[in-house]
Every structure is written in structure tokens, then in C-alpha cells.
Amino acid sequence: MIPVDAFDLKMLAALQNDGRLTNQQLADAVGLSASQCSRRRMRLEEEKVISGYHADLSSDALGFNVIAFIQVTLATHSPDNAKKFRTLVQRVDEVQEAYSLTGDADYVLKAVLRDLKGLSDLVNNVLMPHQSVAHVRSSIVLDRLKETSRLPLKSALA
Template sequence: MSELDRIDRAILAAVQQDGRMPVAKLAERVGLSETPCARRLKRLESDGYIEGYRAMLSRKALGLGVIAFVHVRFSVQNQSLSDRFEREVRAIERIVSCHNVSGTADYLLQIVVRDLDEYGTFTRDVLRALPGVTAVESMLSLREIKRESGLPLA
């Protein structure tokens, strides 16, 4: 990866806010002409600073009213069991993020569902059935204060 200068950081900040911004507008925002701006954007993509582009969807419009953060614990630490767990988690759409963490839990999951009834069923039928899971501790979000808004570029 190459070193980021002020303009690279400005490009990253701008596309992090609006990934659909036309190159002409991006160039104007960062103080470059279109061609050098497009070249830098391509370099940032090929160097791996930009992993992709996607839309932020509305949970409310999609009827996903419950966010749960879940600590998952294993009773035994086994690499093949962890690998199976992680593989299965990647395939479950309702699990929107999964982190292997330190502390009292082995994994922290973020789950979105329609309502508490669906969450109860999901916990019973899906979470507790995952390989290696011996304990599940749920924390329900009462109110979202800040949604992922991008990475710090300082």
C-alpha cells in the first residue's frame, strides 16, 4: 500500500460519504481536475483502501425493528469447531456482523430481525444450534445513537 497524502484522504472521506459521487464532483471537492482524480481513485481501489461500494438500506423500511448484540461462548476451544461456526455464521443473513473477541465471550454477533418473536425463534432454532455454542447472552438495542458512518482518516 502506498502512503496517503492529504488529497488521497480527502478522496477517501468523500467517497465514504457518497460512493456514487461522479468523478467530476469528486475532483471539484478535492481540488483536482477529473483525470488525476480518477487516476487516484483507481489507485486507492487497486491498493485496497477502497474495498467496494454499497448502499445503506433502511432497517425501518425493510421492517427490521430489532437489533441484538449477542455474546456467544464455547465450552471448548477447538480450531475446527471455530472454523465450522464461522463458516455457518457467514451464510446467515440475519447476522450482519461477527467478531472473534477477547473477554468472557468468544464471539460478538450483531443480528437484525423484524420483532422480538422472530428473535426468540432465531435464538432457539439458529443461534443455539450453531457448532460449538454453549451459551448465548443477548443485549437488545433500545435506540440507535450512531450508525456506522465510516472509518476515521486522521
């Protein structure tokens, strides 16, 4: 597959923690020169091992007070219907994540909203009325114990 050695892994781990690390800081962290870090980083970006860099914003500070998981059952399992639902999900910014899962429901969505009215709007005015959707059940997040997107790289040597 894509060549990723121990240096790359250290760099990836460091960049997962701080995406604005200087090549020099990276160099100090992994034990290479800055120029090498620059080259390797460009390669990793080129190969899409690093798919992007993002600022992490505080949902609390910005007034997003409600997070919800929404289990969705489709009206039919036709490919056409699935595609319509997919497009819907892509379009709605409040939906951060969407997965199809084994188990009871067809899909699970994670949504971020300003308040409970926002959730109500999403469920009752966006999801429920959509032709592809049959049934919706939402659970509100009471407490966030952990929330990261870091991969457990310690176990990874490709």
C-alpha cells in the same frame, strides 16, 4: 505501505460520505481535475484501499425492527469447533457482524431481524442447537445513537 497522500485522503473522506460522487464533483471537492480523480480512484480501488461501494438501506423503512447483540460462548475452544462456528456465522444473513473479543464471552454477534420472533428463531433454532455453541446471551438494542462505518480519516496520513 500503500502511498496515500493528502489528495487521496480528501477523496476517501468525500467518498465515505457519498459513494456516488462524480469525478467532477470529487475534483471540485479536493482541488484536482476530474481525470486525475478518475485515475486516483482507480488506483485506490486497485489497491483495495477502497474495498467497495454499497447502498445504505433504511432498516426502518424495510421493516427490520429489531437489532440485537448476542454473546456466544463456544462448547470447546478446539480449532475445529471455531471453524464450524465461523462457517455458521458466515451463512446466516441476519448476522451482520461477528467478532471474537477479549473479556467474558468468546464471540459477539450483531444481528438484524424483523421482530422478536426473528430473534427467538435465530437464538433458539439456529445458534443454540448448533454443536459448536455452548451458551448464548442476547441484548436487544433499545436506541441507536449512532451508526456509521466512516473511518476517522482526519488522523490518518500513512
